[in-house]
Amino acid sequence: MTSEKELLLRELDEIQQSLLWKVEGLGDDELRRPMTPTGTNLIGIVKHLTGITYGYLVAAFGQERAADELTSELDDEELLFGLDLWATPEESVAGLVEAYRRACAAGARTIAELDLDTTGTHHTGSTVTLREMVHTVLLDTTRHTGHADVVRELTDGRVGGRPDDPMSPDDPEYLRMYRARITGEIDRATWMAYVKSLPDYNPAVWAEFRARNS
Known part of the structure; x- marks a missing residue:
């Protein structure tokens, strides 16, 4: 411990x-x-x-x-x-x-x-x-x-808390879409469709996250 x-x-x-x-x-x-x-x-x-x-x-x-x-x-x-x-x-x-x-x-x-x-x-x-x-x-x-x-x-433009921080993507398109969601230029359905289209999207990870925080 x-x-x-x-x-x-x-x-x-x-x-x-x-x-x-x-x-x-x-x-x-x-x-x-x-x-x-x-x-x-x-x-x-x-x-x-x-x-x-x-x-x-x-x-x-x-x-x-x-x-x-x-x-x-x-x-x-x-x-x-x-x-x-x-x-x-x-x-x-x-x-x-x-x-x-x-x-x-x-x-x-x-x-x-x-x-x-x-x-x-x-x-x-x-x-x-x-x-x-x-x-x-x-x-x-x-x-x-x-x-x-x-x-x-x-x-x-450097972001994140450490090198290769997985919570801070540096993909310009992701950041553009993320900002568009914040400002209301795109709605939730459009944002979620985009996120789920990403190569590293893993439904099992998000299901586990939702289960832990429900």
């Missing part, structure tokens, strides 16, 4: 790897580019979550962290106005991605080595448990990876 700690580690790693996949294969300009009116950009998401992961899963519990990780930015007054949500011209996007990988590894070590009831100190000075902080980081990472999903799709 999977323990609570094993489950949390697995879920956190899964969403972290999904975010890392979202920034693969893009150039410096694409990673830095603001894609929403509020300035959301891919490397800013990564940078923000690096600070969150280190702060809540490493520093809060007195664990070791790389000496060069975000020390100057975390003390900068501009942090209060969103400095951690975008990369400065002096910061390498490749370096920020690697910093996030190291933060993820450091956070995983904390979770593996300490009991979930271990107490630490939040940056506000309050006492927190490791369990609370794991859930906080998992929640924030999931929220921002959802932002990255949308930004990456707007950037080059």
